Amino acid sequence: MRSPLIPIISFIVGAIILAGYFFPGSGLAAIRTPMLDWAVTLSGVAGLIAIINLVFGVHWRRLRDSSKDYLFSGLVIFAFLATFALGIFLGPTNPDYQKVVTAIQMPIEASLMAVLAITLAFSSLRLLQRQHNWMGLFFFISVIVYLLLNSGILSFMANIPSLQEVVSSISLVPIAGARGILIGVALGSLLTGIRIWLGSDRPYNG
Amino acid sequence: MNDANAKRCWYCQADLTRQDAPAENDSQDWLNNLRDNSPAPQGDDQPEEPANSSESPNEEVPAWLARIRTREQSERAASEDALSASSEELSSEIPDWLNEFNPDQEKEKPDAILPASASAQPENEDDDWLKKLESWQSEPTSSPEKTSTDVTVGSREKPAEKNPIEDEAVTPPDSALIKDSAPEWLQAFVQEPKSTPAAQQGNLSVQQPSTSAFLPAERTPKNEEDSLLRDSEPGQISPTAESIESSELDTALAPSQPGEENETWLSSYKKIHPDKDIKEQVIPAPVDQDQTKAPFNENSLMDWMKPIDPVTNPSQKEPVPQLEPAALPAWLQALSLKHNGKASAPSHSSSDFSDFGPLAGIEGTLPGEELNQFYKRPQTFSGLLKTTESQQVRSKLLKNIADQTHWEDENLEEKPHSHIWIFRLIVTVLMLAAVFIPLLFTQISSIAPSLYPDEVVQTFNTVNALSGGKPVLIAADFDGSLFGELNWSYQPLLAHLMERNIPIAFLSTNSEGTTLLNQSASTLIKQYPAYASSDKWMNLGYLAGGSIGLQGLAQNIQTTMPLNSALQSAWLSKPFDTVKRISDFGALIVITENADTGKYWIEQVKPSLGTTPMLVVISAQSAPLLQPYYASGQISGYLSGLNSAVAYEALTKTPQNATAHLSSFQITMVLAIMLVLIGGIVSLIFYHPQPGKKKRVNS
Amino acid sequence: MTLNTELIWTVVSFVLTLCIFSYLFGDNPLFRFATGLLIGVSAGYFAVIIIYQVLLPRLVVPLLQGSFPALIPLFLSGLLLTKLSPRLAKLGNLPMAYLVGVGAAIAIGGSLLGTLFTQVEGAINIFAPVASAGMSQKWILILEGGFLLLGTIAALVYFNFGGKEDKGNSVQRSPMVRFFSAIGQLFIAITLGAVFAGVMTSTITALIERSNFLLIAIKTFFGIG
Known part of the structure; x- marks a missing residue:
């Protein structure tokens, strides 16, 4: 049998934080602020644990076992150790060290998105091939219309009367669906949060 | 009766010997x-x-x-x-x-x-x-x-x-x-x-x-x-x-x-x-x-x-x-x-x-x-998922809806891959050509913006209305993947702020965000010498915890971010000493490529801002999901993508990177529109529904 | 010297960009090298950031200043570190429960006050401009507001997975729900279409930015312009 202490702690902490939303002017802030601060610190430690697990739990094991991608794992570990050692030595605010981000990370990540552009363009060729229904058709038309709006090329028709109003109205249409999606997501988050807060779901047990 | 010496019963064959x-x-x-x-x-x-x-x-x-x-x-x-x-x-x-x-x-x-x-x-x-x-x-x-x-x-x-x-x-x-x-x-x-x-x-x-x-x-x-x-x-x-x-x-x-x-x-x-x-x-x-x-x-x-x-x-x-x-x-x-x-x-x-x-x-x-x-085996638990009746009903309903929405034609699966490779190569060449040609030949003109989206105009007006003494807080919540788009998008806004000599403090819930913003700002600051000579640019560093950190920021910014990235006290020196709480900022500008990140900022921080305006610079991919927040008045304005940036540059009359790459952008966008349109038309023309071969996806 | 350093970093960026672009011809070792490098560098940089910008200012500096409450996150952090050991992992449940409790409350409060109430209010206030509008605009605003309200409600109805089981063991929604969910489906299709167009727009911008960088780098290498 698992100890009920852990869910009780989770509940009490959640209750204090939640109460702060509804009674912002009360004295709850005195206890709420340090609690949030501790949670921020713990989040950082959790991130550190995740990194250690990734590097030494996953890639180190692959390297040690000489599994299929052991060279790849070796590269990951080497890159990690080099970056970490350099960062500890120079500090993250050092302009030279920041090149790690601006000259290595950012170019790779941005290039991945650039490659995605071509992949999406190719995929859009078959946009209607998969879905021959009303939803597919509306999706198809919507993509074309909003690509046109995003490109800004409709500006050459700016002298057409009421074009501004039409464009504004068209750009408002996604609000309806997006609002429905947002409300649905908020309802889901609310229910999930309540379940976790009340202990019905306990993701911290492990 | 058996014989007295008999060792075994004559009737039942029972052993009659003495018991030892x-x-x-x-x-x-x-x-x-x-x-x-x-x-x-x-x-x-x-x-x-x-x-x-x-x-x-x-x-x-x-x-x-x-x-x-x-x-x-x-x-x-x-x-x-x-x-x-x-x-x-x-x-x-x-x-x-x-x-x-x-x-x-x-x-x-x-x-x-x-x-x-x-x-x-x-x-x-x-x-x-x-x-x-x-x-x-x-x-x-x-x-x-x-x-x-x-x-x-x-x-x-x-x-x-x-x-x-x-x-x-x-x-x-x-x-x-x-x-x-x-x-x-x-x-x-x-x-x-x-x-x-x-x-x-x-x-x-x-x-x-x-x-x-x-x-x-x-x-x-x-x-x-x-x-x-x-x-x-x-x-x-x-x-x-x-x-x-x-x-x-x-x-x-x-x-x-x-x-x-x-x-x-x-x-x-x-x-x-x-x-x-x-x-x-x-x-x-x-x-x-x-x-x-x-x-x-x-x-x-x-x-x-x-x-x-x-x-x-x-x-x-x-x-x-x-x-x-x-x-x-x-x-x-x-x-x-x-x-x-x-x-x-x-x-x-x-x-x-x-x-x-x-x-x-x-x-x-x-x-x-x-x-x-009779031996009892150790208690074992079934690996099967236990579902209630209502859950099963919902599951069936979801399956019905999915069946109505998705299906695949079997003949699509059987197409040879060689044609796909050729098509892919053609699309790649076309796309690269659409991008590179306007970059190489700068004389190719683009269509100047004449339709100004309302959210861009509101953003411009909000920044224009900011008081010069109040610092602005910028959240650089983005990574390198869409840095190019966001950099071109927020550059006119940043330039506008610097032009107005507004102090800027910036932080990020992403480890790369502040570094990338710092890099692009350092290039921009050179254009505004007055701004560069003062300490109006403060890096608060990384804020851990995601939405938890944001709530802490809204609750008490001085406790949540006590030090800047140089590990010095952030709120003691001018011009940031006037900031006691987050609503003391002149405005909050969130730069992100992620709709969820923008949503977290709106949910957690906006209620604490009071009358302080909140602006968002967001990637075009997340803009549709941010529109409802603008429509409900929770954010005062937003810039989404290159087109908005070009419009903002046009409003500030300071053309920069967005305007410089507009021609390439518009040509590539037109090409993309044509690819989608051609693909769709071809699909409609050559589509012959074969009821017998229609294969529903049941997952 | 500085110029040379800049040039080296430019070369690095250039090579790495080409490594990723090589994926257009299929998966290859160059692409895998770049992605492996990205993972390792990102992890290392993130670890340095956590140490310098989270643990130092929040944990170490307060402790050095003699702040007694800093012992609490220190203790919880110590317990959380036990998650690295399978044997001691259970000790880490306490700080995890703390984090989850705070996170759940944040999610509840944020969803309720930041999205649910405000978006419902926003859906209601669609008709607010009608009162101040002129007669010519009034009907347009009413139509526009009604259209958006219908779309919002219909999209919500689409996500309602309630139905009844019929004789054929098939679950169907009621006709009214089916009607509204069909409308909602169209609105969601339009919204997702706008999102897809936005994704294409963003990636195309990224492609232009990377192509522009490549051109600038080549010009730099060859001293052009």
């Missing part, structure tokens, strides 16, 4: 098991009350018993060989009333005396004795002895710690008392108890066979239990045959060899009144099984002794013969002295052995059941 002591010991093993369930002794100084002490017969010797005596006298002269005569022959001489105990003996006498494990026994032999065990359950009595016995039987106190022999030690009944209460004809049977040598060595007080065992006793539950338990006492099988008169009844029930008999099991016999219907006396009244109390606590019984559920055992449903319950159980007969000889001489017949169980290999014992079936 080792055989007794062998049988004690499993009897010890029974003893474990026996009631704990109430104390050595508390003698076991004779089963029939309150039922001593006082009536005169009946005629039938006199006849037995007469006959006994006539046969006393017979040699001792007669004692070793076969039991079936003896049983044939048992009077009719005694035969009532076992009606089967009248039908199949040889079988009746076979041990329980003999092959001649019915297949459902264990059912039989269980039935008999149940039939022995008598009506509950309110006597204190019974109550105490029941309680004792039910509770097995420290069975492993006690010496089973010591636990079972009982004091023999007071024979003098029995003598006094016994009728005259029985006085001769009563003798002083003698301790057997074995019992003396073991310092045991062993109950000796006495006349009390032969006295007809009222069959109370306690008596039954006691008799059953005594039957299982190894110490009670001590030889005391000298004290037994050789009557016809005794002969039938007496041990075939002196020194080996044990008559205590006979104490379970009822007191018989000859003047009454013998069947009524012998056969216990049918008792409703539900109302009976089990002689043993079921929890303390071994599994094989527990009553068999009649539902699960069809044989129990069969009507039980009227006389069946009164018959001696076969396994009890196997314990009787007339079978001792057989038990002592293993016949090595497989049918006499129990092949499995704790009694395996012991001849003449009850056939054990395979104990594996």
Whole structure:
């Protein structure tokens, strides 16, 4: 049998934080602020644990076992150790060290998105091939219309009367669906949060 | 009748050789098991009350018993060989009333005396004795002895710690008392108890066979239990045959060899009144099984002794013969002295052995059941997902909806990959050409923005309305993936702020965000020397915790971000010393490529901002999901993508990177639109629905 | 010297960009090298950031300043570190429960006050401008507001997975729900289409930015312009 202490702690902490939303002017802030601060610190430690697990739990094991991608794992570990050692030595605010981000990370990540552009363009060729229904058709038309709006090329028709109003109205249409999606997501988050807060779901047990 | 020297019964092939002591010991093993369930002794100084002490017969010797005596006298002269005569022959001489105990003996006498494990026994032999065990359950009595016995039987106190022999030690009944209460004809049977040598060595007080065992006793539950338990006492099988008169009844029930008999099991016999219907006396009244109390606590019984559920055992449903319950159980007969000889001489017949169980290999014992079936496996849990009915209904509904929405045509899967590779190459070349050509040939003009989205105009107006003294907080919540788009998008905004000499503090919930913003700002600051000379640009660094950190920021920014990235106090020096809470900023500008990140800022921080405006620079991919927040007034304005940036640059009249790359952007966008349009039209033209080949995706 | 450093970093960026672009011709070792490097560098940089900008200012500095309450996050952090050991991982449940409790409350409060109430209010207030609008605009605003309200409600109905099981063991929604969910489906299709167009726009911008970088780098290498 698992100890009920852990869910009780989770509940009490959640209750204090939640109460702060509804009674912002009360004295709850005195206890709420340090609690949030501790949670921020713990989040950082959790991130550190995740990194250690990734590097030494996953890639180190692959390297040690000489599994299929052991060279790849070796590269990951080497890159990690080099970056970490350099960062500890120079500090993250050092302009030279920041090149790690601006000259290595950012170019790779941005290039991945650039490659995605071509992949999406190719995929859009078959946009209607998969879905021959009303939803597919509306999706198809919507993509074309909003690509046109995003490109800004409709500006050459700016002298057409009421074009501004039409464009504004068209750009408002996604609000309806997006609002429905947002409300649905908020309802889901609310229910999930309540379940976790009340202990019905306990993701911290492990 | 078998020959006196015969070693095997002529009728039943039972072994007639004498029982040796080792055989007794062998049988004690499993009897010890029974003893474990026996009631704990109430104390050595508390003698076991004779089963029939309150039922001593006082009536005169009946005629039938006199006849037995007469006959006994006539046969006393017979040699001792007669004692070793076969039991079936003896049983044939048992009077009719005694035969009532076992009606089967009248039908199949040889079988009746076979041990329980003999092959001649019915297949459902264990059912039989269980039935008999149940039939022995008598009506509950309110006597204190019974109550105490029941309680004792039910509770097995420290069975492993006690010496089973010591636990079972009982004091023999007071024979003098029995003598006094016994009728005259029985006085001769009563003798002083003698301790057997074995019992003396073991310092045991062993109950000796006495006349009390032969006295007809009222069959109370306690008596039954006691008799059953005594039957299982190894110490009670001590030889005391000298004290037994050789009557016809005794002969039938007496041990075939002196020194080996044990008559205590006979104490379970009822007191018989000859003047009454013998069947009524012998056969216990049918008792409703539900109302009976089990002689043993079921929890303390071994599994094989527990009553068999009649539902699960069809044989129990069969009507039980009227006389069946009164018959001696076969396994009890196997314990009787007339079978001792057989038990002592293993016949090595497989049918006499129990092949499995704790009694395996012991001849003449009850056939054990395979104990594996009683072993409980460790509790296992099903790996199947347990769902409620409503969840299943929803699942089916979701499947229906998915089926209506998604399907694939089988013929699409069969297209060769070579064509795909060619198409892919063509698209790649076209796209790269659309991008590079305007970059290489800068004279290609683009369409200047003339339609200004409302959100861009509102952003511009908000920044224009900012007070010069109040710093602005910028959240650089983005990574390198869409840095190019965001950099071009926020550059005009940043330039606008710098132009207005507004101090900027920036932080990020992404580890790369502040570094990337710092890099692009450092290039931009060079364009505004006045701004670069002052400390109006502060890097607060990384804010951990995601939405938790944002709530902390909204609650108390000075506690949540006490130091800047250089680990110096962030809020002591000008111009940021005026900031006590987040609403003290002139505006909050969130730069992100992720709709969720923007949502978190709006949800957690916006309520604490009060009247402070909140602006968002967001990637075009997330703009549709941010629009509702703008429509509801939670954010004052936003820039999304290159087109908005170009519009903002047009509003500020400071063309920068967005405007410089507009032609490339517009051409590539037109190409993308054409690809989508052509692909869709081709799909519609060449699509031939084939109902037979339509394949629904059921996942 | 500085120029040379800048040039080296430019070369690095250039090579890495080409490594990723090589994926257009299929998966290859260059692409895998770049992605492996990205993972390792990101992890290392993130670890340094956590140490310098989370643990130092929030844990170490307060402790050095003699702040007693800083012992609490220090203790919880120590317990959280036990998650690295399978044997001691259970000790980490306490700080995890703390984090989850705070996170759940943040999610509840944020969803409720930041999105649910405000968006419902926003859906209601669609008609607010009607009161101040002129007669000519009034009907347009009413139509526009009604259209958006219908879309919002219909999209919500689409996400309602309630139905009844019929004889054929098939679950169907009621006709009214089916009607509104069909409308909602169209609105969601339009919204997702706008999102897809936005994704294409963003990636195309990224492609232009990377292509522009490549051109600038080549010009730099060859001293052009």
